[in-house]
Amino acid sequence: MQSIVTHPAVISPSFICNYKTTILKRIFLFVAVLLLTSTANYAQDTAQLVVEGRKNSATQQSKPYVIMISIDGFRYDYAEKYQAENLLKLSDEGVRAAAMQPSFPTLTFPNHYSMVTGMYPAHHGLVDNLFYDRQRKAVYKVGDRNAVEDGTWYTGMPLWVLAEKQQMLSASYFWVGSESAIQNIRPSYYFKYHEKTAIDQRIQQVVNWLSMPEDQRPHLITFYFPEVDHMGHRYGPDSDSVRNAVQFVDAAIGSMTEAVNKLNLPVNFIVVSDHGMTQADTVKTLSLPDVPVLKPLKVMAGNEKIMLYGNNETDIKAAYDYFKKHENHYTAYLKKGTPERWHYGEEDVYNRIGDIILLAAPGYAFRTSGKKMHPGHHGYDNNFTDMNAIFMAWGPDFKKHMRIPVFENVHVFPLVARILGLDITLPIDGKLEVLEPILNDQD
Incomplete structure (x- = not known):
């Protein structure tokens, strides 16, 4: 059932009214370009969806709140590089990591889901943005x-499912998996992914959620910004377009924080990203050759990583031997020969990882279609510094x-569960002791 919750306005109609005029002009230009160039593939259903009949338990109503914000493609150094004044100021007053290392592969869907499940991609099943499931005989x-x-x-249990199972309401203004009934559970309030709604309206929705009666008010809110990633791919990480996107998101987060603070609730902000971004050669690109050893294999091709699926060991060995012999700005791995630190091939719980993996070297990318190759890329080895993400909290x-x-x-994942007082009910890879020292009640 769809419904839209409305409350008195709390924020100013112009969410960046305090920015200098020159910055305003650049941000508005950025927004115009983004709207014209958006490549979203999804149906544009913009209405809020509400799961009726849920309420916070009396115990959960006394818990604090977490707004978890993801800025897609926000590299670990962008805040300083592009003068993200609000993020720097707010994290100066709270906690900031030198960087956050993404899981392998350094792609959007696997890493967003790793952050909310506490599991590596091979363990939660989203092993790539594109992969083949042998049991289903289907492609994701x-x-x-x-x-x-x-x-x-x-698979796994994302934070909103964990919360809802323990009678704590959650809301999502986009996050990987939040549109899906995972274990037959969605957030109490959520949206299907689209890029149609203006940012001031999205911020107002967060304020509206936190202004609801206590038994209906979400204590976990996830929120997603796509703009920095879009511009990073299209124009490269060193472009003015990325600078404008960073400042756009920075202004929005500053506005959201200011508006939420007026509610006088115990709200904690956690700002993360899924991966970084690097520049790749758009002329000297890599390609899959049309060779006989490739014919019997199923190919799942991304720009930075290609997975090949075979039906028998003979075909797999022939293809691996060929690609290993002809390595040039890429590395060929057998599934069981991937680096242990990736927690990948040997740990493929759902048998979704290819038998052979071709991983481009940083600075290079596979041309997988006749389309123009964009300069910005991610998906490389997660030890490559440019793939590093951000973590800020206050x-x-x-x-x-x-x-x-x-x-x-x-x-x-275990950090957020700890703040919200949720019991973790299944095995995960994340360890609370890593981030517990940043909490106020820890010495």
Whole structure:
């Protein structure tokens, strides 16, 4: 059932009214370009969806709140590089990591789901943005809405499912998996993915959620920004377009924080990204040759990583031997020969990883179609520094003026569960002890 919740306005109609005129002009130009160039593949259903009949238990009504914000493609150094004044100021007053290491592969869907499940991709099943499931004999790809909304593709227990099972309401203004009935559960309030709604309206929706009666008010809110990733792909990480996108998101987060603070609730903000971005050669590109050893294999091709699926060991060995012999700006791996630190091929719980993996070297990418190759890329080895993401946090449950070293993104899940007082009910890869020291009640 669809419904739209409305409350008195709390924020100013212009969410960036305090920015200098020159910055305003650049941001508005960026928004105009984004609207013209958006490549979203999904149906544009913009209405809020509400699961009726749920309420916070009396115990959960006394818990704090977490707004978990993801800025897709926001590299670990962008805040300083592009003067993200609000993010720098707010995280200076709270916690900031030197970087957050994404899981392998350094792609959007696997990493967003790792952050909210506390599991590596090979363990939660989203092993790529594009992969083949041998048991289903079906392909999962991010542009296929039927697959994306099918909860049976997703395993583990995302934070909103954990919360709802323990009678704590959740809301999502986009996050990977939030549109799907995972274990037959969606967030109490959610949206199907689209890029049609203006940012001030999206911020107002967060305020509206937090203004609801206590028994209906979500304590976990996820929120997603696509703009930085879009511009990074299209124009490269060193472009003015990325600068404008960073400042656009920075202004929005500043506005959201200001509006939420007026509600006088114990709200904690956690700002993360899924991966970084790097520049790749758009002329000297890599390609799959038309060779006999490739014919019997199923090919799942991304720009930075290609997975090949074979039907027998003979075909797999022949193809691997060929690609290993002809390595040139890429590395060929057998599934069981991937680096242990990836927690990948040997740990493929759902048998979704290819028998052979071709991974491009940083600075290079596979041309998988006749379309123009964009300069910005991610998906490489997660040890490559440019793939590093961000972690920033502030609010009543976080220590102030704290800097922490690089850590893996699977540790975010137990941190959020700890703040919300939720019991983790299944095995995960993340460890609470990694981030617990940043909490106020820890010495």
